[in-house]
Amino acid sequence: DVKVTQSSRYLVKRTGEKVFLECVQDMDHENMFWYRQDPGLGLRLIYFSYDVKMKEKGDIPEGYSVSREKKERFSLILESASTNQTSMYLCASSFVGVKNIQYFGAGTRLSVL
Amino acid sequence: SQQGEEDPQALSIQEGENATMNCSYKTSINNLQWYRQNSGRGLVHLILIRSNEREKHSGRLRVTLDTSKKSSSLLITASRAADTASYFCATEASGNTPLVFGKGTRLSVIA
Numbered sequence: 001d002v003k004v005t006q007s008s009r010y011l012v013k014r015t016g017e018k019v020f021l022e023c024v025q026d027m028d029h030e031n032m033f034w035y036r037q038d039p040g041l042g043l044r045l046i047y048f049s050y051d052v053k054m055k056e057k058g059d060i061p062e063g064y065s066v067s068r069e070k071k072e073r074f075s076l077i078l079e080s081a082s083t084n085q086t087s088m089y090l091c092a093s094s095f096v097g098v099k100n101i102q103y104f105g106a107g108t109r110l111s112v113l
Numbered sequence: 114s115q116q117g118e119e120d121p122q123a124l125s126i127q128e129g130e131n132a133t134m135n136c137s138y139k140t141s142i143n144n145l146q147w148y149r150q151n152s153g154r155g156l157v158h159l160i161l162i163r164s165n166e167r168e169k170h171s172g173r174l175r176v177t178l179d180t181s182k183k184s185s186s187l188l189i190t191a192s193r194a195a196d197t198a199s200y201f202c203a204t205e206a207s208g209n210t211p212l213v214f215g216k217g218t219r220l221s222v223i224a
Contacts, residue, residue, distance in 0.1 A: 004155070033211065042216035043156075043201070050209070058211065090155055100205050101146065102212060104155030 003027070006091050006105035013112050019078040021108050023091030031094045032074035033102065034058075034066065036087040043090065049074055050096070081112045117202050117215035125221040132189040134218040136202030137182075143205045145178055146212065147187050150199045159200075160187075194224040 007022035025032065033048040035058075045058030047066040055066050063085060067075045074093075078085055088109050092102040117138040126132055136145070144163045148156040162169045162178045162185065169176045175188040189196055199219050203212040 031209070035214075040216070043214040045211055048211055088153075092156075096209050100144070100209060100212065101158045101161060102148075102156070102203075104157070106155045107153070109153070 004091055004093055004103050004105040006089075006108050008108050009106060011108055011110045013078075013081050013110065015082060015112060017078075017081050017112075019081050019110065019112075021076040021078075021089055021091075021110070023074045023076070023093075023105055024072050025074075025093040025103070026072065027093065027095075027103070028071065029093035029103075030071070030096045031100075032068065033092040033094075034064075034074065034076045035090045035092065036060070036085075037090055037107075038087050046076065081110075083112050086110060086112045117204055117213060119200070119202060119215045119218040121218060122216070123219040123221070125223065126192060128192060128194055128222055128224050130192055132192050132196070132220055132222070134187045134200050134220070136185045136187070136215055138185075138202070138204045138213070138215075139183065140204070140206050142180070143207055145176075145185050146203045146205075147174075147176060147185075148201045148203060148214075150201065150217070152198070156201060189220075192220075192222045194222050196220060197222045 004025045034046045035043045049068045065077045091105040094102045120135045146161045147159045150156045199217040201217045203214045
């Protein structure tokens, strides 16, 4: 079975802190994605990557950056956390291919105080 | 990107009844997928239907797609309490582009 692992289920940080959210997948998927999920807004794409060292902006990249140094790992970075970044963060991965089915991690619930 | 819209936003039914959720989208698509999310967890892929298909079945799930109306429906037959979750549709506009997710339908199945 595909496994996508997010490093933390719950995280509490202070305003202004630098925050790293880590995601690792074990299926050699080329594509990786970071979403945030807020009540009433659904899933919104922050950044995605189609290959190592490649990154593309999604719909809401402001305030975030990403790093993909290895194929299996995709990190989301909040350079200076703010209270409006309190959210559920979901990582996903997929093969390049016809079906483009995404496999999700369990999510990280981040609270910025 | 433009999200799809699920309808209704929330649905409450008795165990054993059928549940129908609808999804509308705005652009032409390669495929449409349905995902399920249990409370506080990640999404799990349920079923995919290609743009040239009209209907697909998987166990108690039935998905239809009407590309002329840019809409899809997910039917869960003989629902169970364990089907309680949020259900999302997601569309792929063209090969290997990011999926666009709707806002989801919250389904509650009461035992």
